Amino acid sequence: MSTTRQKRVIPGTTIFDGDQARKGYALNKMCFSFNSADNRAEFLKDKEGYCAKFHLTPEQTEAVLSLNVLKMIAAGGNAYFLAKLGGIFGLDMQDIGAQQTGMTKEAFKAKLVEAGKN
Amino acid sequence: MAKIVGGINVTHVPYIGRAIANNLQQDEYWKPFFDGFPPIHDWLAKVKPDVAVVIYNDHGLNFFLDKMPTFSVGAAPEYQNADEGWGIPTLPPYKGDLDLSWHMIESLIEAEFDITTCQEMLVDHAFTLPLELLWPNQKQCPMRTVPVCVNTVQFPLPTAARCFNFGRAIGKAIESWESDARVVVIGTGGLSHQLDGQRAGFINKEFDLMFMEKLVNDPLWVTRYSVPDLVELTGTQGVELLNWLTMRGTLPGDVSLIHSNYHIPISNTAAGLMAMAAE
Numbered sequence: 001m002s003t004t005r006q007k008r009v010i011p012g013t014t015i016f017d018g019d020q021a022r023k024g025y026a027l028n029k030m031c032f033s034f035n036s037a038d039n040r041a042e043f044l045k046d047k048e049g050y051c052a053k054f055h056l057t058p059e060q061t062e063a064v065l066s067l068n069v070l071k072m073i074a075a076g077g078n079a080y081f082l083a084k085l086g087g088i089f090g091l092d093m094q095d096i097g098a099q100q101t102g103m104t105k106e107a108f109k110a111k112l113v114e115a116g117k118n
Numbered sequence: 119m120a121k122i123v124g125g126i127n128v129t130h131v132p133y134i135g136r137a138i139a140n141n142l143q144q145d146e147y148w149k150p151f152f153d154g155f156p157p158i159h160d161w162l163a164k165v166k167p168d169v170a171v172v173i174y175n176d177h178g179l180n181f182f183l184d185k186m187p188t189f190s191v192g193a194a195p196e197y198q199n200a201d202e203g204w205g206i207p208t209l210p211p212y213k214g215d216l217d218l219s220w221h222m223i224e225s226l227i228e229a230e231f232d233i234t235t236c237q238e239m240l241v242d243h244a245f246t247l248p249l250e251l252l253w254p255n256q257k258q259c260p261m262r263t264v265p266v267c268v269n270t271v272q273f274p275l276p277t278a279a280r281c282f283n284f285g286r287a288i289g290k291a292i293e294s295w296e297s298d299a300r301v302v303v304i305g306t307g308g309l310s311h312q313l314d315g316q317r318a319g320f321i322n323k324e325f326d327l328m329f330m331e332k333l334v335n336d337p338l339w340v341t342r343y344s345v346p347d348l349v350e351l352t353g354t355q356g357v358e359l360l361n362w363l364t365m366r367g368t369l370p371g372d373v374s375l376i377h378s379n380y381h382i383p384i385s386n387t388a389a390g391l392m393a394m395a396a397e
């Protein structure tokens with residue numbers, strides 16, 4: 001399940017291309033459903049059942065239940081859709097950034113501020 | 119014929135919606151961002167546009183990955199904002215301009231840009247927040263609007279050159295519209311930021327500043343970069359700068375810079391803003 005074209009490698013970065021879009025379709029579709037407040041509530045009532053309803057793979061389900069963003073990306077999740085899942089748990093982009101980079105939230109925020117200097 | 123008065127590029131971080139709702143414009147965190155706008159408000163008051171053509175990317179509100187048009191144009195009498203899932207307030211509807219929409223659609227297809235037409239279209243924060251920032255404190259945005267959506271979500275994305283040429287075709291469409299309307303074009307998103315992966319938090323100030331500088335008088339400069347180059351240089355979501363470039367393509371002839379502002383960070387993003395007047 002991959003294209004034959006050579007892929008550009010950018011460290012720490014996953015380009016959301018056709019391979020990712022194919023792999024992540026069910027996961028992203030579930031996240032798309034979170035535009036609706038009713039669906040968000042239904043998910044919170046039974047997370048595993050909700051994942052099953054969208055036919056997530058075991059890998060995707062495990063990543064969602066453990067709220068592990070890097071694993072969700074590896075399983076084909078797209079950042080814009082995953083953000084809707086993060087929103088359910090009140091996670092902002094600094095929480096998500098900190099988790100993925102293994103930093104504390106404070107350190108991650110400081111890194112952003114630092115990027116504005118120089 | 120209609121006249122393009124100029125164009126504005128502005129970042130569209132969702133978090134801005136919460137700052138506006140909570141009146142945080144003069145808070146320490148937000149002030150350097152919001153203080154960029156008054157000179158542009160003054161310019162808008164002078165050039166008095168009637169219509170805003172807004173070039174942006176949808177983030178999974180109107181389009182899911184089941185159907186992902188590279189370029190699409192709204193053709194609805196009204197555009198609704200809706201819940202995007204993370205609790206920023208939903209904004210009142212935006213008036214459309216069906217005559218301009220259909221004139222653009224005809225003109226773009228004639229110019230061999232085979233766009234998708236949308237007679238119903240939800241508009242997300244990338245459309246609504248820039249309008250809120252540019253026309254603040256209004257019950258409803260005073261502009262009639264035409265949304266133009268560019269896919270910056272699912273790769274492959276259109277190349278920088280393609281986006282610039284798409285912008286040129288939009289500009290020609292507007293200028294051949296039989297109307298005395300005054301049109302402002304708005305490109306939203308960017309600048310450098312990356313939300314996902316171990317490289318999350320990536321920002322490239324040097325590149326952003328060069329891009330903004332070149333955009334005024336040498337906009338084709340950025341077309342030397344492939345889309346993967348742009349991801350490497352500006353981050354996975356920094357590629358939204360394609361919307362800025364598309365806007366720049368719409369401006370006929372020479373342009374003059376009215377005002378620009380650049381501030382790091384707003385959320386995880388380098389927040390850029392620039393307004394250019396068409397000659």
Ligand SMILES: [Fe+2]
Pocket residue numbers: 130177244307308355358
């Ligand atoms: Fe965006």
